[in-house]
Amino acid sequence: MKERLPSLVALLLLVSLVFLSWWAADYTLRSVLLDEPRRLTHEPDAWSQKFVMIRTNEAGVAINRLEGDYMLHYPDDDSYEVDEARAVGQRVGSPVTVATGNKAIMDNDGSRITLTGDAHLHRVPYDDRPALDVTSEQLILLPDEDVAYTDLPALVVNGKSRINGKGMRYDNDSRTLEVFSASDVKISGEESRKRSDSQNSNGPDTQTP
Amino acid sequence: QQAQGNTPAEEPDTLILSDTLNYDDAKKESTFTGNVVMTRGQMTLNSDVLVMREDAEGFQYGTATADKGKLVFIRQETPEKFEVVEARGLRAEYDGKTETIEMIGQAIVTKFVCGKAFDTISGERVKYNQSTSVYQAFGGPNSAARGGRVRSLATPSAKADAAAAACQQKSKP
Numbered sequence: 001m002k003e004r005l006p007s008l009v010a011l012l013l014l015v016s017l018v019f020l021s022w023w024a025a026d027y028t029l030r031s032v033l034l035d036e037p038r039r040l041t042h043e044p045d046a047w048s049q050k051f052v053m054i055r056t057n058e059a060g061v062a063i064n065r066l067e068g069d070y071m072l073h074y075p076d077d078d079s080y081e082v083d084e085a086r087a088v089g090q091r092v093g094s095p096v097t098v099a100t101g102n103k104a105i106m107d108n109d110g111s112r113i114t115l116t117g118d119a120h121l122h123r124v125p126y127d128d129r130p131a132l133d134v135t136s137e138q139l140i141l142l143p144d145e146d147v148a149y150t151d152l153p154a155l156v157v158n159g160k161s162r163i164n165g166k167g168m169r170y171d172n173d174s175r176t177l178e179v180f181s182a183s184d185v186k187i188s189g190e191e192s193r194k195r196s197d198s199q200n201s202n203g204p205d206t207q208t209p
Numbered sequence: 210q211q212a213q214g215n216t217p218a219e220e221p222d223t224l225i226l227s228d229t230l231n232y233d234d235a236k237k238e239s240t241f242t243g244n245v246v247m248t249r250g251q252m253t254l255n256s257d258v259l260v261m262r263e264d265a266e267g268f269q270y271g272t273a274t275a276d277k278g279k280l281v282f283i284r285q286e287t288p289e290k291f292e293v294v295e296a297r298g299l300r301a302e303y304d305g306k307t308e309t310i311e312m313i314g315q316a317i318v319t320k321f322v323c324g325k326a327f328d329t330i331s332g333e334r335v336k337y338n339q340s341t342s343v344y345q346a347f348g349g350p351n352s353a354a355r356g357g358r359v360r361s362l363a364t365p366s367a368k369a370d371a372a373a374a375a376c377q378q379k380s381k382p
Contacts, residue, residue, distance in 0.1 A: 185225040
């Protein structure tokens with residue numbers, strides 16, 4: 001038993017050394033005040049007034065612009081809440097779109113903007129095509145895909161045609177509009193009337209005084 | 210003396226109801242799908258799919274088709290003559306420039322005066338010009354008449370006029 005005494009004592013010393021160092025490390029961590037953990041409640045951490053936010057593509061060309069009267073940033077989901085929002089899409093090769101709404105929430109790293117309250121998307125005229133306006137209680141924009149969609153009833157006005165429906169998706173890249181249900185389209189006869197007037201007026205038998 | 214511009218005939222609005230719509234603004238083409246009802250003035254078209262497109266001058270062209278086992282149905286009223294023209298077929302083509310409707314496949318066009326059927330034309334294709342009221346019918350393997358031929362039943366117009374007059378009488382207050 002006597003020969004084993006020194007190894008036992010050495011082992012004991014080693015174990016106490018390990019325990020002591022663990023305790024010291026733990027004590028140090030507990031005593032030093034670290035930053036508060038990120039707040040998980042939905043509380044703003046930054047605000048701004050009359051702001052303009054511009055996103056560019058890889059070549060540095062501005063493709064999206066978000067403006068608003070008042071903005072709050074929420075760190076928990078990295079989202080922005082904007083009052084009187086105005087989102088402009090200006091991608092090369094596509095007509096400009098201007099979307100407005102009483103309130104907007106931008107999240108998913110800026111890849112989704114949800115406009116609520118008199119949401120309105122205006123696509124400017126291009127080539128021989130008239131402007132296109134989509135209005136609804138809510139419009140969701142996907143700036144990276146240049147798409148706007150809604151699941152709610154919406155009205156689209158394009159030239160003299162009016163399209164009502166429930167659930168719509170407008171893709172500004174391919175210029176296609178999908179109405180998902182209860183589509184109700186009215187194509188005004190005035191447009192064709194204007195065409196037949198213009199044909200009648202430059203017809204052969206137009207008398208001039 | 211200023212030329213009296215005769216006011217152009219009132220061009221009717223076109224109203225189209227359907228379950229879904231796919232509108233391609235670049236190609237100026239709209240595809241209506243599901244319980245499609247198109248109304249244009251006194252004409253109503255019922256089908257399952259309707260593809261409308263517009264040419265450079267802005268004239269509208271439409272192609273209507275029906276699901277298997279069903280037919281496209283077009284009804285054109287002429288109230289002042291108490292006339293109704295009903296057309297059925299597997300496919301209907303509408304040409305806004307020449308204002309013609311062509312029923313293609315199992316085509317049957319019937320003219321009613323005062324609710325009674327007077328003229329009936331059946332064939333593979335029946336073409337009806339709305340502005341001149343001229344019909345053209347063609348036979349073929351998919352004709353609604355026997356033997357792939359055209360079958361036309363025309364009632365003397367005197368009878369039609371008499372029926373219209375009777376209707377006129379009935380509708381007097």
